[in-house]
Amino acid sequence: MKINPSKCVACGNCTYVCPMGAIYIDPVIHRATINDDACVECYACFNGLSQEHLPPTVVRTIRKVLAFLRIRFDPEPDVCPTAAFEPNELTWPRVVRRAFSDPRVPHESTGVEGRGTEEVKTNDVTGRVKLGEVGFTIEFGRPGVGVRFREIQEACWALAQAGVTFEKKNPITSLMKDVSTGTLREDILGEKVMSAIVEVKAAATRTEEIIRLVWDVEKRIHTVVSIGVGVRCDADGEDTIVAPILERLGYKLERAKTNAGLGRVATATIAPKHDLVQA
Amino acid sequence: MTNTLHRFGDADSFRDDYVIFAIPARSNNPENTLPALRRFLEIAIEYKPVNLGDARNGGALRPSRSLSPLNHWWRDSSLNYQAVLDGLTHPTTCSAVFDNPTAAEDFLKRIKEEDLGLSVNISTSIDGAEQCCNHACIPRHSVGYSLGFEGETEKLPNSQVLMLSTMCGHGMISHSLAKKMIDFVKEGRRTPKEAASVLTRFCSCGVFNPVRAARIIEDARTKTT
Numbered sequence: 001m002k003i004n005p006s007k008c009v010a011c012g013n014c015t016y017v018c019p020m021g022a023i024y025i026d027p028v029i030h031r032a033t034i035n036d037d038a039c040v041e042c043y044a045c046f047n048g049l050s051q052e053h054l055p056p057t058v059v060r061t062i063r064k065v066l067a068f069l070r071i072r073f074d075p076e077p078d079v080c081p082t083a084a085f086e087p088n089e090l091t092w093p094r095v096v097r098r099a100f101s102d103p104r105v106p107h108e109s110t111g112v113e114g115r116g117t118e119e120v121k122t123n124d125v126t127g128r129v130k131l132g133e134v135g136f137t138i139e140f141g142r143p144g145v146g147v148r149f150r151e152i153q154e155a156c157w158a159l160a161q162a163g164v165t166f167e168k169k170n171p172i173t174s175l176m177k178d179v180s181t182g183t184l185r186e187d188i189l190g191e192k193v194m195s196a197i198v199e200v201k202a203a204a205t206r207t208e209e210i211i212r213l214v215w216d217v218e219k220r221i222h223t224v225v226s227i228g229v230g231v232r233c234d235a236d237g238e239d240t241i242v243a244p245i246l247e248r249l250g251y252k253l254e255r256a257k258t259n260a261g262l263g264r265v266a267t268a269t270i271a272p273k274h275d276l277v278q279a
Numbered sequence: 280m281t282n283t284l285h286r287f288g289d290a291d292s293f294r295d296d297y298v299i300f301a302i303p304a305r306s307n308n309p310e311n312t313l314p315a316l317r318r319f320l321e322i323a324i325e326y327k328p329v330n331l332g333d334a335r336n337g338g339a340l341r342p343s344r345s346l347s348p349l350n351h352w353w354r355d356s357s358l359n360y361q362a363v364l365d366g367l368t369h370p371t372t373c374s375a376v377f378d379n380p381t382a383a384e385d386f387l388k389r390i391k392e393e394d395l396g397l398s399v400n401i402s403t404s405i406d407g408a409e410q411c412c413n414h415a416c417i418p419r420h421s422v423g424y425s426l427g428f429e430g431e432t433e434k435l436p437n438s439q440v441l442m443l444s445t446m447c448g449h450g451m452i453s454h455s456l457a458k459k460m461i462d463f464v465k466e467g468r469r470t471p472k473e474a475a476s477v478l479t480r481f482c483s484c485g486v487f488n489p490v491r492a493a494r495i496i497e498d499a500r501t502k503t504t
Contacts, residue, residue, distance in 0.1 A: 258411075
């Protein structure tokens with residue numbers, strides 16, 4: 001992403017909007033500027049800000065006059081008055097930043113936008129996680145901190161060493177040059193993204209072992225981690241296997257995503273050709 | 280993805296937050312699900328959701344590409360359900376957000392009766408979702424628990440900001456903007472509802488809950504964390 005300096009009026013609205021805090025007003029050129037290393041190409045600035053198309057010179061003059069008179073200019077806070085944001089043509093490896101950060105862009109590996117996973121949301125159709133199994137979605141960088149692939153690799157190495165199964169249709173798995181060791185491609189290790197999910201499945205009896213493994217990884221990396229644990233309920237709609245383990249580990253279970261089991265397997269299955277978007 | 284799973288707050292803070300979404304499995308002939316997804320959204324509107332959306336085009340309150348300067352004084356912040364319906368041209372995740380359990384429970388029951396064949400999930404407190412399922416006489420099929428946030432949590436903002444920003448799991452609502460909108464309300468420059476509308480426009484899939492946001496912002500006006 002770039003900001004056109006001939007358009008920017010340094011109103012500062014975008015500095016608050018950037019989830020990574022990568023935009024600032026440069027005191028020398030008096031224009032909003034993007035820290036390219038911190039920017040994850042999420043497009044929150046470009047997509048989220050409403051745009052006006054006002055003449056930059058007029059806006060700058062008004063702002064200068066009001067500032068001189070110490071009058072606070074109080075426009076809407078989610079507007080770029082001159083539509084100054086302009087997307088860059090992204091090349092490899094920087095393009096992976098956008099794939100993992102802009103929810104409207106599909107991952108090439110899965111054809112899925114967002115973080116590219118279905119977890120147990122479609123378990124009623126796919127049967128991916130069966131009774132007695134547990135599916136983990138271990139998300140690094142969320143919420144609002146970001147992560148570099150080098151740190152995600154730490155987790156992948158540890159999980160691979162524990163012998164868990166990486167979800168094949170997952171964007172992180174697709175970036176591994178060796179799935180057996182959890183080693184990611186070297187050319188992306190320095191890239192920063194909003195967040196990324198490592199998705200694994202194991203027997204429910206290994207729940208505690210895997211969580212303790214993630215706790216250990218957390219000590220070696222410099223970001224936040226959000227763990228999701230997916231289980232298949234029994235015929236009565238209860239989970240009597242995994243929830244007690246999680247509570248014994250000290251987790252207070254407050255929120256969940258509950259699959260109501262209304263999905264139906266289509267009679268004629270054909271391979272999807274278009275990009276699906278997952279929330 | 281796990282977009283609505285990791286909302287920050289205790290179970291009680293989700294008393295006005297019920298996200299129900301329909302999703303076609305990638306492996307399950309999703310091309311044919313468009314009519315069912317559209318029907319899902321049409322039915323949802325009958326139950327007066329506080330937001331509605333699809334993961335490709337956004338929610339019922341969206342940013343404008345050509346805003347008039349007059350909008351700084353008279354800005355339309357009403358929910359545009361029709362835009363969501365019109366924008367649904369490809370199979371994707373469709374969601375409806377409700378601010379009360381009765382609407383959520385009745386909606387789920389109706390969706391079950393309609394038998395759309397889509398995977399339907401409820402994202403809220405564990406008890407709240409279970410009550411929805413009980414009301415519709417559905418045993419829960421699967422559950423995805425949120426274990427909250429771990430690691431270097433000192434990098435996270437205070438709980439009020441976090442409750443707002445995590446209502447977009449895609450991370451499109453920055454902590455800074457959430458804090459700014461709380462400050463705007465504290466200063467009397469915006470109402471909680473206006474501040475919530477600003478945040479809602481950044482959500483790219485329509486799962487942000489403006490009613491819960493306004494309540495959190497109102498709380499934050501007078502209470503510190």
